[in-house]
Amino acid sequence: MFPDSSTCYEDCKATAEWLKAQTSVRPLVAIVCGSGMGGLADMLKDQVAFNYKDIPNFPQSTVHGHAGRLVFGTLKGRPCVCMQGRFHLYEGYAIQKITLPMRIFSLMGVETVILTNAAGGLNQDFKVGDIMIIKDHVNIPGFAGNNPLTGPNDDRFGVRFPCMSDAYDRDLQQLALDVGQELGYGDFLREGVYCVLGGPSFETIAECRMLHKLGADAVGMSTVHEVIVARHCGMRVFALSLITNKSVMDYDSEEKANHEEVLETSRLRSSQLQKMVSNLVNKMEPIKHTNF
Ligand SMILES: O=P(O)(O)O[C@H]1O[C@H](CO)[C@@H](O)[C@H]1O
Numbered sequence: 001m002f003p004d005s006s007t008c009y010e011d012c013k014a015t016a017e018w019l020k021a022q023t024s025v026r027p028l029v030a031i032v033c034g035s036g037m038g039g040l041a042d043m044l045k046d047q048v049a050f051n052y053k054d055i056p057n058f059p060q061s062t063v064h065g066h067a068g069r070l071v072f073g074t075l076k077g078r079p080c081v082c083m084q085g086r087f088h089l090y091e092g093y094a095i096q097k098i099t100l101p102m103r104i105f106s107l108m109g110v111e112t113v114i115l116t117n118a119a120g121g122l123n124q125d126f127k128v129g130d131i132m133i134i135k136d137h138v139n140i141p142g143f144a145g146n147n148p149l150t151g152p153n154d155d156r157f158g159v160r161f162p163c164m165s166d167a168y169d170r171d172l173q174q175l176a177l178d179v180g181q182e183l184g185y186g187d188f189l190r191e192g193v194y195c196v197l198g199g200p201s202f203e204t205i206a207e208c209r210m211l212h213k214l215g216a217d218a219v220g221m222s223t224v225h226e227v228i229v230a231r232h233c234g235m236r237v238f239a240l241s242l243i244t245n246k247s248v249m250d251y252d253s254e255e256k257a258n259h260e261e262v263l264e265t266s267r268l269r270s271s272q273l274q275k276m277v278s279n280l281v282n283k284m285e286p287i288k289h290t291n292f
Contacts, residue, residue: 007096007103009154015057015100016107023048025072027081029281030105030235032226034086034117034242035065035259036266041082043278044073052085059097061085065263070101076282081105088221089141090200099148099229103157106233111287112172113230114277118262119220119241120203122212123192126243129269130188131276133176134239135168137224138195138216146198148225149232158232167231172238172284179279185272192217194241196224202257208247219247236287238280242269 020026025048033040041047052058052068061068066085073080087098102113121130139147153160173191180189195211197203199221203211211219218241230237244265248255266273 007100009156011057012100012103012107015055015104018056019104020108022050023072025074025079025081026109027072027079027105028109028111028286029075029078029080030110030113031080031082031277032086032113032115033082033084034222034266035063036118036263037116037242037270037273038065038067038084039270040116040274040277041069041071041084043075043274044071044080044082045075047071047073057100059087059093059100061087062091063088064259065266075278078281080281081110086222086226089146089198089225090221095141095146095148095225096151099225102226102229102235103233106157106230106235110235112236112238112284113226114280115223115226115237115239116273116277117220117223117239117241118244118266119194119218120245120247120257121217121243122208122219122247123217124249126190126217126246127188128243128245128265130190130243131180131185131269131273132190132192132194132218132241132243133173134194134241135173135191136193137167137227138193138214139224140195140197148229158234162232164228164231167227167237169236169238172236172280175283176238176240176276176280179283180276183272183275183279185276190217194223194239195219197221203247205248205251208249212249218243242266242273
């Protein structure tokens with residue numbers, strides 16, 4: 001029913017080992033850049049970068065605004081890896097393939113994943129340019145059985161039935177709100193629920209109205225699959241949406257969603273996004289490990 005590709009532990013391990021042999025950076029934080037947000041990688045110091053095409057087992061970026069480079073370096077002294085380009089269901093990859101980087105990062109020792117995305121604003125109070133801290137998600141492809149954990153469970157990654165009610169780390173959400181306030185971003189800082197669809201067609205008016213009624217504040221075509229796999233591996237997750245366009249909810253509206261507007265809004269907010277992510281990384285507490 002869906003493209004088939006189980007991600008085998010040995011393949012992920014081989015890629016993690018290959019990357020570890022190419023760079024001495026041992027990232028604790030992974031940052032995934034949303035559409036047009038590749039500039040987040042420019043914040044890293046002492047960069048070592050790889051094109052996806054040169055990394056064993058890695059998919060290729062096919063979408064404008066996703067460069068297709070994995071960048072290692074330090075941010076505020078913390079070792080990080082940044083995905084300059086993510087993978088989406090509509091590119092034709094199996095859902096297990098688009099989330100493969102999460103498993104590779106986990107095997108490399110990453111503890112915290114920061115995901116960013118561009119999204120349409122369903123919440124009528126939201127404006128273009130708002131930054132929404134994601135507190136929860138609605139996984140529409142998951143309702144139809146397209147979940148990245150479908151298939152045999154490998155216990156070396158995580159448990160068969162992972163909990164998702166704590167998917168988005170509450171302390172990091174609060175820290176991001178504090179950081180945003182300190183930076184003077186209060187006027188465009190929001191919290192809300194992100195809904196993922198398969199894309200690539202943008203939503204109809206009826207679909208936007210339905211998603212809003214279902215409790216979603218923003219809609220996009222990414223992130224949730226990565227969050228599920230990252231949580232399955234036990235990594236801590238923080239995610240934000242940049243509201244790049246207002247979802248069309250009204251039959252009298254002349255507005256039409258388009259990727260150019262998405263990329264342009266991302267470009268206009270790139271410096272604030274960079275400041276927010278770098279201050280968050282600077283201030284986040286390392287994960288406390290309990291040794292029994
Ligand atoms: O979620 P990111 O990767 O930011 O991209 C968003 O922007 C594209 C649509 O313009 C879609 O791919 C949507 O998911």
